[in-house]
Amino acid sequence: MPIHTSPTSWVIETKNTGYAIGLNEAGLLTHRYWRARLPFAADYPAPVNPIERSSFDMPQHYTPEEYPGYSALRYFDPALKITFADGTRDLVLHYVDFSTSASPYPELALHLKDEAYPLSVTLHYRVHEEYDLIARWVTLENLGNEPILIERAFSAKWTLPHGDDYFFSHMFGRHNNEYNMKREVLTPGLKTIESRRLTTSHHHTPWFAIDRNATEDSGEVWFGTFAWSGNWKITAEVTEFASTRISVGLNDWDFAWKLNPAETFVTPESISGYVKDGFGAASRLMHDYVRNILLPHKNQLHKVLYNSWEATLFDVDEISQSKLAEVAAGMGIELFVMDDGWFHNRNLDNAGLGDWFPDKTKFPNGLGGLIKNVNALGMDFGLWVEPEMVNPDSDLYRAHPDWVIHFPSRARTEARRQLILNLGRTDVQEYIISVLTTILSENNIQFIKWDMNRNVSEPGWSDAPGDARELWVRYVQGLYHVWGTLRERFPNVIWQSCSGGGGRADFGILHFADQIWISDNTEATARLSIQEGFSQFLPANTMEAWVTDWGRNVVPLEFRFHVSMCGSLGVGGNLNEWDQADRELAAHCIRLYKEIRPIIQFGDQYRLISPQKSMFSAVQYVSKDQSEAVLFVFRVYLSDPTNLPMIHLRGLNPTALYEVDGYSGPRSGASWMEAGLRVELKNLQSKILKIKQVE
Incomplete structure (x- = not known):
């Protein structure tokens, strides 16, 4: 097992890296090493034992603690902040013991406890040896008789080798312009990237890389991500003593969790690694991990799809969609996906969300006729849904206006003329599971595009089971429950995560989804940059990429196809307006893609x-x-x-x-x-x- 233990020290080894922790003379759980693997467990350095420099710089302040809480004379960014029932806002963690396990992956658990209060803290380490990755998370348990308020609970604090000469790489953007790479010098103080939007967000990506003059092909890189689909936070801190640390976890902005007696709180995973061979090597490790460990359908080639949105917008019916399907099948398309506009009273974006049954005017006999036509052409059928949302003009909202996220005393802000259902509520979860179970049970649907087209406002929950600020976490837990339940019931369905493009692209959602819609921007020259940024931590088979009509008067169709063939190929243009030459070129490109897609979807990518x-x-x-x-x-x-x-x-x-x-x-x-x-x-x-x- 790649975990070496003693009463006071622990070494975690992957194929090429070593990670060491130990108790120093003061009894503090201290980070010791994170770099290339050494020959023997005894080779790893001992824990540091700083001395007092002055009353302003006590030893705790420059001890590289593995998981420091807010307490005493610690003035750096803490990993954990607690308020106990008597108002004490100070955490003094002492090491208790450790445990290990081997299935399905080697794990180390370090058990800590506050010296005076009934709070247990367990640090978890899961070893993905072949991928040179370590997953970390934390379990908090209330052992007492009174509630404890959690105000911050990061999943990990990663300590780098001593020094202040690091570069910090991250990605930023906005809707239609995601995954822009930024590499900057880390200077003393805190650098923060985050999401406060309820989703992962288009604007920052939960990924980081730290390097010392590395390139794509050479140099040391420490890298990682956060497996979570809601609010998150990554901070890079350089202290005045040249200690560089990366904290990863749930965003503590507007967050609190009431931990009742005998209850536990488990944080999501922070997954990180180290390479000596540059940014490309780091990416390829993460790509293999996603494909081999995370994805539900790990070794399944993704089919070439056609999505009808640009051709028909909301004006869908059996006849129009069947005609498009005939053209798509003639080009070699394998999966036909009907987008927005198919459900009850959905003629524009101002009505219908929440009422997930076929519109009787457009589909008087349900979806069965269209699906039969599509299947007869040799294609699978897929469907667009947006179950987290509701239009005020819907039967669902008229029946349950209390189901949306809101403050009762405030107006409910609409975006895209819709509101967000509170997936933290079990009744909302069960409703969504029920209506989608009906759709999937009654129809031969092999693909679901799950969209979410706005971010949160008025984040209130008047009858929350604990602190109302638990919404940020309970919502995502509810989302995972819905997706997980539907995946169990319909294991062969391929799910795609979409949030107005790349607003929900993370390792958390990939436990349930096989693909991600990475941007609503399908203009090919812009997509080159977007797709490269996405590839920093996610592989090509998860990247749905459409050929559309954006820029058609400037950018040749072949160029547009070649860009989309760098991922999981899809077509989204209005096929009704494609002439015979366009369709023949499309058929040629699709044949070529089918020939090379095993290499693209499952091979190693080099930028x-x-x-x-x-x-x-x-x-x-x-x-x-x-x-x-x-x-x-x-x-x-x-x-x-x-x-x-x-x-x-x-x-x-x-x-x-x-x-x-x-x-x-x-x-x-x-x-x-x-x-x-x-x-x-x-x-x-x-x-x-x-x-x-x-x-």
């Missing part, structure tokens, strides 16, 4: 030239056995004359011979990687080059 830094970009996918690869190259706009850069392939076997489409004669993998190749393109041109090992 060769970044579209966030250059108008000429390249990305490569390599099969796990290194026998095949695919290179995508894009040129958006560069003034001529220009000298396009050499492209250096990655991930090939250096001593094997490979052929590359369009290049005469085989060359060694080392030659393709070191000497490189040149791809000549004009503005708004792209190429896909297949690479195959020949000996």
